[in-house]
Amino acid sequence: MSTVLASSPPVAAAVEPLPAQRARGYWASVWLRFRRDPVAVGAAVVVLLLVALALIGPWIAPADAYQSSMLKRLKPIGTAGLPLGSDELGRDMLSRLIVGARLSLFIGITPVLCAFVLGTVIGLVAGYAGGLTNTLIMRTIDVFYAFPSVLLAIALSGTLGAGVVNSLISLTIVFIPQIARVAESVTTQVRNRDYVEAARASGASPFTIVRVHVLGNVLGPIFVYATSLIAVSMILASGLSFLGLGVKPPEPEWGLMLNTLRTAIYVQPWVAALPGVMIFITSISFNILSDGLRSAMDNKG
Numbered sequence: 541m542s543t544v545l546a547s548s549p550p551v552a553a554a555v556e557p558l559p560a561q562r563a564r565g566y567w568a569s570v571w572l573r574f575r576r577d578p579v580a581v582g583a584a585v586v587v588l589l590l591v592a593l594a595l596i597g598p599w600i601a602p603a604d605a606y607q608s609s610m611l612k613r614l615k616p617i618g619t620a621g622l623p624l625g626s627d628e629l630g631r632d633m634l635s636r637l638i639v640g641a642r643l644s645l646f647i648g649i650t651p652v653l654c655a656f657v658l659g660t661v662i663g664l665v666a667g668y669a670g671g672l673t674n675t676l677i678m679r680t681i682d683v684f685y686a687f688p689s690v691l692l693a694i695a696l697s698g699t700l701g702a703g704v705v706n707s708l709i710s711l712t713i714v715f716i717p718q719i720a721r722v723a724e725s726v727t728t729q730v731r732n733r734d735y736v737e738a739a740r741a742s743g744a745s746p747f748t749i750v751r752v753h754v755l756g757n758v759l760g761p762i763f764v765y766a767t768s769l770i771a772v773s774m775i776l777a778s779g780l781s782f783l784g785l786g787v788k789p790p791e792p793e794w795g796l797m798l799n800t801l802r803t804a805i806y807v808q809p810w811v812a813a814l815p816g817v818m819i820f821i822t823s824i825s826f827n828i829l830s831d832g833l834r835s836a837m838d839n840k841g
Contacts, residue, residue, distance in 0.1 A: 597642055605792050719762060727754060
């Protein structure tokens with residue numbers, strides 16, 4: 541019996557230690573959850589293709605987007621040399637849609653980016669300061685909620701005048717209150733967390749606390765919400781151009797193209813609907829992408 545016990549290996553030596561595994565970070569987990577959503581991935585691919593089209597569109601357009609020909613006006617889809625037909629001035633619709641992606645996306649995304657920066661700053665200040673400062677800022681923000689976004693954008697553009705710059709200013713003003721409200725809400729929730737109280741007790745300045753401890757925890761929800769506003773911005777920008785308050789002719793912008801083709805809807809309805817189809821595809825892609833990001837960033841999902 542003693543011989544058997546002596547020859548048997550120790551229990552501790554028989555158990556091999558497991559290799560150490562590195563914990564997955566937050567953003568790696570977000571990316572993993574996002575990849576598991578095929579609809580969101582498809583929308584992201586469409587958005588990337590549209591961005592690439594906006595960047596290289598003028599170089600890959602098959603024809604001059606500004607060259608008109610009265611002999612080729614309102615040609616149907618599938619015409620030789622005009623795969624998507626021509627507009628009311630005989631310009632190639634495919635080329636104008638490709639080149640117009642740059643201006644349409646620029647007008648749709650830039651106001652949201654500007655409002656994201658300004659609205660986040662306003663919301664951080666109001667949410668972290670609290671008290672009278674919060675009341676003054678947020679009650680001023682609430683004034684803008686008395687007007688629907690469409691009417692406010694039209695009123696501001698009508699006051700400032702038509703043009704790309706004025707459209708950008710108008711849409712930025714429209715989106716700042718919405719982003720500021722979200723930023724103030726999430727900042728108010730974070731400012732009373734234990735790690736913020738510990739930083740405050742250690743003597744850190746308010747600017748340091750906001751920059752190090754608050755900003756990183758509130759940017760995610762604000763960014764996701766701002767992404768959902770891009771679709772709204774695209775529609776509002778196209779609406780302003782359709783009403784003559786945005787881009788001026790002969791620039792190829794999808795909303796302006798809808799305006800100029802509205803008289804041809806009874807002659808070539810499919811050609812006239814093409815800019816609207818592009819606006820729809822872009823808007824729905826950004827909406828789906830925003831929903832996918834929101835689901836991926838939800839720790840409970």
